Amino acid sequence: MNRTHQSHILTCGNLSVGYKDKTILAGLNLAFEAGHFISLLGPNGAGKTTLLRTLSRHLEPLGGRIDVLGRSLSSLSAMELAKIMAVVLTDKVSPPLFTVFEFVALGRYPHTDFLGRLGSEDRSVVQNALTAVHAEDLAYRPFADLSDGERQKALVARALAQQPRLLLLDEPTIHLDLKHRVEVMAILRDLCRSRGITVVASLHDVDVAAKVSDRVALVKDGGLSDWGVPEAVLTGRAVAELYDFNDAEFNSHLGSIELRGDGRRGRAFVVAGMGSGALVYRMLAKRGFAIATGVLHTNDLDYYVARSLGAECTVQAPMEAINDMAMTAAAEQMEVCNVVIDCGFAVGPMNRNNVELLRVAMQKGKSVLSLRSSELEVLYHTGAKTSLVLCGDVVHLLEALDRRFPVNDFTQNLPEYSLEA
Amino acid sequence: MTTAEYILPRADSVSWRRPLVVFALLGFLTTVLMVLNIGVGSVYFSPEEIWKTIMQHQSVSTMDAIVWKIRIPRAIAAVLGGAYLAVSGLLLQVYFRNPIVGPFILGISSGATVMVSFVMLTTLTVGMTVLSPFMTTVAAFAGAYGVMLIVVAVASRVKSGVTLLIVGLMMGYLCGAVTSILTALAEKEKIKGFVLWQLGSFSGFKWSEIAVLLVCGGLVLALIYLLSKPLNAFLLGEEYAASMGVNIRRFRILILLCACALAGMITSVAGPVAFVGLAVPHMARLGFGTSDNRILIPGACLMGALVTSLCDLIARMLLSPVELPLSAITAFFGAPIVIGLLMKRRVKL
Incomplete structure (x- = not known):
């Protein structure tokens, strides 16, 4: 027997899974370490469920081998396997006339006598299990009355x-x-951390998976497209490829998915920095604006968000004052934009030039929408104040934008609806 | 049961109280009905006379014959029939996770019927006049098991319970088609006997048959009770049951064999008795307030015995001396109960 398998609770060697005449995934090589949280990610229909059902022996593997604790999965008796592996399926179960306690107690099956009578140890295990999922208070409720969330617990x-x-x-x-x-998710993570249970879950939320998992397996196009620690595997590009993102991007630093806009309503230049722009970028993308922004330091939160949203970014290395080269580049970008937005960033020695950028915008007669609320706060003085609009907050900024760039009235294209009939 | 009682730390002792009370009540009522079934009939005897006959079973009087050869076997048959059919239905309902399943939906009774129709309607058995009293029984048994074997054979190939259910239904239709063709071709005189058999009745049980039913059925029931743990696991569906350590393939063949054995045994002698297998498990679930098969298996036995004893009593006495078809009475009982339960949605499987 291969000794190296000892620390692995489950290994797959060249495993193929699928149904009778249809292979869904092939050539899978996986090794699950004890106590790890393993996520299976992939688009719907990629074969996550098929893989899980094969690992739990509900489906026969089409090829290759599965070993559980160093023994072949097929050689384990149903009882032996039940003491090692438990499953939570998507099937809707609602056994009638069961209390939650009785329902959970069914899980004692592999440990009880031939009539399934509960001993005091079984009771305490059941109680313990209910505590682990924060469901002690549900114990004597009828199972059929639970909400979806309670039922899952x-x-x-x-x-x-x-x-x-x-x-x-x-x-x-x-x-x-x-x-x-x-x-x-918190419960599952705790099971790994404090009880050393290996959790293998198929998940939809990449962001959650990235934050919880010790290992992720990306499942796509009939095989494993990647497998490893999420910090290395879940790059923006890998996630975009996994789910065929066209107008969205997963940002591994932010751990979130940013949705890009179509940019049809116009082009906005955003002067931001130190996190002042993140919300504005998302709002603009959502409302269909193309975004250019600058000058951002590359360690700025605004930079991560703007880049994920596909904005044109003019950048400066961290801890450096904005230099002339960046200023020129930003001014060029600004030239082709329909509107300039000032996010009301705080000004210091490193980003003083961004104020200069706003002054340039006004000199050139660009309309500038500022999130600052008083003119005093606007630290720049120009002769062309008419082009400056003080919005004060995001709501007013939105209104100002909508006035300048009217939303397409799609209702014109809808068929006539008459109340007379 | 109030919420306060539920939350008591020793929930176990509380949850046992209700089943015990219901068991006692059902046992008492069944005994009363058995006594009535023996004591009451189209010929009147006083209670003392009957008591004497039962105690001193030697005489060769008519009364002795009526009590010992007709009424007592019939009362016992009703009890056994109800119990076996109810447990058979319970097993199938758990197995298919479907509340409208009974022994009859799976084609078991249709299989029996088609074989009996061969015996009663055609001349295939003309040469075997010696065997004729047993022929119907043997044929029904063969038919029930024939269909069951086909269903079990399919069960070992098909994974989904619903598919199996549909296979059972289709088998029923096929058998029904053959039966109706045979009926159309049969001579008029033969049809009446066949129709009467089809109505189902607990009359005419012989002591030898009852002995066989008691021994074989008892063994099967004991086996089923030992299966109550995997049956409980099965309430969560096949996949969960398998993941908890149930050997699915072996278990499902055992379940189907036991269910068919019980239903086949009764059908072969009593003819098809409708609705007991379908309705009684629901009544038991509601009566005992649980889905725990460790309670429901004996519970359904008693409930079934009670229901068929009552139905048989009504069938015999309502328009006495004319005897009403048993299946009609069970249907009058069963159908509204099933509809009512489903409407209230208290018992969904």
Whole structure:
């Protein structure tokens, strides 16, 4: 027996999965280390569920091998496997007339006698499982009355009652509201950290997966497109390829997905810095503006957001004052923009030139929308004040933008709707 | 049961109280009905006379014959029939996770019927006059098991319970088609006997048959009780059951074999008795307030015994001396109960 497999709870060697005459994934080589949180990511229909169902032995592998704790999966008896591995599936189960406690207690199956009677140890394990998922208060509620989130917690508790070393979950957060989504993920992470249970879950949220997982497997186009630590694997490009993003980007630094706009309404030049622009960029992208921005330091939050949104960025290295080269480049960018937005950034020695940039804009007669609320605050003085609009906050900025760049009235294209009929 | 009772730390002792009370009540009522079934009939005897006959079973009087050869076997048959059909239905409902399943939906009764129709409507068995009293029984048994074997054979190939259910339904239609063709071709005189058999009845059970039913059925019931743990796991569906350590392939063949054995045994002697297998498991679930098969298996036995005893009593006595078809009475009982339960959505599987 291969000794190197000992620290691995589950390994796949050249595994092919799928249904009778249709291979869905092939050539999978994976090794799950004990106590790790492993996420399977990939677009719908890529084969995440098929892979999970094969690992849990609901499906026969089409080729290759699966070893659990160094033993071939197919050689384990149902009972042996049940003591090692538990599953949470997407099937809707609603056994009638069961309390949550009784439901969770069904998970004691591999540990109880031939009639399934619960001993005091079984009871405490069940209680413990309920505590682990913060569901003690649900214990005597009828299972059928639970909400989706509560039900998911009960399902995880049932799996825990099996006292498994490996927990497989298919889309554990699907259909859940935000509160329960966060709660379930936190519970799963705690199971890894404090109980040493290996969790393998197929997930939809890349951002959550990146933050929780120890390893991620990217599943696409009939195979494993990447496998490793999320910090290395989940780059913006890898995620964009995985999900065929055209107008969105995953930013691994921010851990979030930015949605790009179509840029049809006009081109805005944003003068920002020190986080003042992040929200403005998102708002502009959402409202269909193309964005150019500058001059940003490359360690600025604004830079990460702007880049993910596909903005034209003029940049300066961190800790350096904005130099003439950057100023020229920014001025050129600004030239082709329809509107200039001042995000109201704080001014210091390193970004003083951004104020200069605004002055240039006004001299050239560009309309400047500023988020500052008083003219005193505008530290620049120019002869062409008419082009400056003080917006004060994002709401007013939006109104000013809408006045200048009217939204296409799509209702004109809709068929006539008459009330007379 | 109030919420306060639920939250008691020793929830176990509380949850056992209700089943025990229901068990006692059902046992008592079933006993009362058995006594009534023996005591009441188209010929009147006083209770003392019956008591005497039962105690001193030696005489060769008509009364002795009526009590010992007709009423007692019939009362016992009703009890066994109800119990076996109810447990059979319970198993199938858990297995298919479908509340409208009973032994009859899977084609078991249609299989029995088609074989019996061969015996009763055609001249295939003309040469075997010696066997004729047993022929219907043997044929029904063969038919029930024939269909069951096909269903089990399909079960080992098909994964989905719903597909299997549809296979069972289609088998039922096929058997029904053959039966109706045979009926169309049969001689008039033969049809009446066949139609009567099809109505189902617990009359005419012999002691030898009852002994076989008791021994074989008892063994099957014991086996089923031992399966109550995997049956409970099965309430979560096949995939969860498998992940908890149930050997699915072996288990599902066992379940189907047991369900068919129980239903086949009764059908072969009593003819098709409708609705008991379908409705009683629901009544038991509601009565005992649980889905735990460790309670429901004996529970459905008692509930089934009670229901068929009552239905048989009504069938015999309502328009006495004319005996009403048993299946009509069970349907009058069963159909509204099933509809009511489903409308209330308390019992969904």
